[in-house]
Amino acid sequence: MMEGREFLASLVAGGLAGMCVDLTLFPLDTVKTRLQSQQGFYNAGGFRGIYAGVPSAALGSFPNAALFFVTYDYTKSVLGLCVSTKQAPLVHMIAASLGEVAACLIRVPSEVVKQRAQAYPSLGTYKVxxxxxxxEGILGFYRGYGSTVKRESDFSGLGIDLILSASTVF
Structure with a gap:
């Protein structure tokens, strides 16, 4: 089981890491969103207002990543007690997938607001x-939750498995 220090380390380190990545890559994400917009890249804002939607990303980023890592580490600690070392990759895959399911509870609403603000920069994050x-009500924030969880948990579980497999080679 996780101790208080492990929980706190997972929470803070995961949250800070996620926030750094999300905010650093935000302008690229805006360009991608506008390229995919039905209204076209330039009508969606082009390169103007490249940080439109950043408040949503900033508010959701830390708790999203923190929830992922806390869930991941907790699941690993619980499942690790009942399996052999041969099953460790499976434990990591399950933990990563459950981490993504939990994190998407925060990530998806944040992404919905962020992407809409990126595609319609004149509205602003609060108006969106x-x-x-x-x-749409509260469920409007969870549009695409199922497909996002499926994509993220598959990638996360596979990514963790590949990293663990590669680490055993070296």
Whole structure:
């Protein structure tokens, strides 16, 4: 089981790492979102307002990554007690997949608001948030939750498995 220090380390380190990555790559994400926009890249804002939607990313990034790592580490500690070392890659895959399921509870609403603000930069993050609540209710923030969980948990489980497999070679 995880001790208090392990929990806190997982929470803070995971949250900070996720926030650093998300905020560093934010402009690239905006360009990608606008390239995929139905209104076209330039009509969606082009290179103007490249940080549109950053408040949503900044607010969701830390808790999203922290929840992933806390869930991942906790699951590993619980499952690690009942399996052999041969089954360790399976434990890591399950832990990573469960971490993604939990993290997506925060990631998906944050992404919905962020992407809409990126595609319609003149609205602003707060207006996008309010419009989503008014027009779609709370479930509007979870549009695409199932497909996001499927994609993320598959990638996460596979990625962890590949890293562990490669580490046994060296």
């Amino acid at each position: 948030f309010l419009d989503t609540i008014r027009q």
